[in-house]
Amino acid sequence: MTTPSFAQRFAKLADERSPFCLGLDPSRDVLARWSLPDTVQGLSDFCDRLADASGETLAVVKPQSAFFERHGPEGLVVLQRVLKRFRAAGTLTLLDVKRGDIGSTMDAYAESLFGKGSAYDVDAATFTAYLGLGALAKTVERARAHGACAFVVVRSSNPEGVPVQNAVGGDGRTVAQAVADGLRELNEKAGPGVLPAGAVMGATLPPADRDVVERLGGALLLTPGIGSQGAGFNDLPKLFSGRERQVLPTAARSVLEAGPDVAALKKALEAHQAPSRTFREGA
Numbered sequence: 001m002t003t004p005s006f007a008q009r010f011a012k013l014a015d016e017r018s019p020f021c022l023g024l025d026p027s028r029d030v031l032a033r034w035s036l037p038d039t040v041q042g043l044s045d046f047c048d049r050l051a052d053a054s055g056e057t058l059a060v061v062k063p064q065s066a067f068f069e070r071h072g073p074e075g076l077v078v079l080q081r082v083l084k085r086f087r088a089a090g091t092l093t094l095l096d097v098k099r100g101d102i103g104s105t106m107d108a109y110a111e112s113l114f115g116k117g118s119a120y121d122v123d124a125a126t127f128t129a130y131l132g133l134g135a136l137a138k139t140v141e142r143a144r145a146h147g148a149c150a151f152v153v154v155r156s157s158n159p160e161g162v163p164v165q166n167a168v169g170g171d172g173r174t175v176a177q178a179v180a181d182g183l184r185e186l187n188e189k190a191g192p193g194v195l196p197a198g199a200v201m202g203a204t205l206p207p208a209d210r211d212v213v214e215r216l217g218g219a220l221l222l223t224p225g226i227g228s229q230g231a232g233f234n235d236l237p238k239l240f241s242g243r244e245r246q247v248l249p250t251a252a253r254s255v256l257e258a259g260p261d262v263a264a265l266k267k268a269l270e271a272h273q274a275p276s277r278t279f280r281e282g283a
Contacts, residue, residue: 003147006123007195007220010092011245013059018273019245019280021060021094021222023252024050024082026067030253034260040074043067046260047082051089053265057273060124060248061086062094062222083120092123094222098153100128102135110139115146124149126200126222130164133182140186144196149220154179155209157202157225180215187219195220203231203249207238221247226272227254233275249276 010019026046028038034049036042054061068079083093099109112119124143127136129152136152143150155165155176165176173181186197199216201209203225213221221240225231226249233249240247251272258268 003145005144005147005194005196006092006149006198007193009123009147010059010220010248013090013092014245014280017057017059018276019059019248020269020273020276021062021248021250022050022054022058022255022269022272023096023224023250024061024063024067025252025256030256030259033257036260040071040078043071043075044078044081047078047085049260049262050256050265051082051085053259053262054086054089054091054269056089056091057269058086058089058091060092060094062096062250062252064252065095065097080120083122087121087123094124094126094149094151095120095122096126098126098128099139100131100136102131106135106139110142114142114148122148124151124198126151126153128153129179129182133179133186137186140190140197144190144194149196149198151198151200151220151222152179152183153200154183154216155201155205155212157204157229157231174212176209176212177215180212183219184215184217187217198222200224201239202229203235203239204229205239210239213239213243218246222250223247224250224252227251228257233279236279244280244282247279249279 026043031038031042036045068075086093113122113125127150140150166174168174183197183199187195190196198220200222203223255268255272258264
């Protein structure tokens with residue numbers, strides 16, 4: 001029996017729930033604002049409250065691994081537990097780790113992330129291609145084999161990324177354009193509709209980056225930057241019009257600032273999910 005691809009599962013959940021992706025970023029500051037201790041127990045309580053608030057309404061949740069790693073091995077145990085809890089609610093899990101390496105080291109990262117029996121068994125994860133997109137080819141293939149998706153940073157929402165991502169190579173393409181072309185080729189190789197290679201494209205980017213979006217073809221688009229980073233849902237059409245069903249509108253702090261009250265979190269979630277639905281429908 002063929003495992004449904006991440007793209008297929010996302011499409012179903014996005015239509016049933018919304019395409020919104022919630023970032024799970026339990027930083028020291030967020031825990032303090034929630035009157036939680038900066039401890040493993042505080043981390044665990046934070047995750048439980050968010051899981052209580054979201055219930056079975058989220059299509060995708062994106063834990064930022066660094067905020068769990070900073071608590072050591074016990075923090076990673078909390079991460080594994082929260083991934084299982086969201087998975088049990090039918091939510092797709094996208095681990096924000098931005099891994100990028102070569103050879104057996106990259107293989108080991110992929111083995112820890114994708115597949116039954118792996119350490120995290122996530123539905124998707126983030127990666128960087130600074131060591132060459134070819135170094136991620138086997139990771140994308142492992143994602144495909146397990147019905148997962150590897151989201152690779154193409155154009156990020158932070159201004160520090162501009163000098164690297166817009167640098168022009170010998171063939172006249174920018175680094176971002178070259179990575180986008182490579183991701184499209186990996187998806188074409190995987191076959192129609194499978195789309196194991198996704199792209200991270202910041203929601204704060206200017207319309208000039210539309211060319212990069214076009215080069216990505218049908219790839220799913222993870223779009224961080226909504227809310228606290230300055231982008232709004234009304235900014236999405238400027239860059240992603242015509243690609244509405246490929247987009248995972250993503251926010252974290254603009255939802256988390258409503259906590260710790262569960263009712264307030266539910267209201268904040270719906271305030272992000274409703275415009276995500278509207279955008280997906282092309283309205």
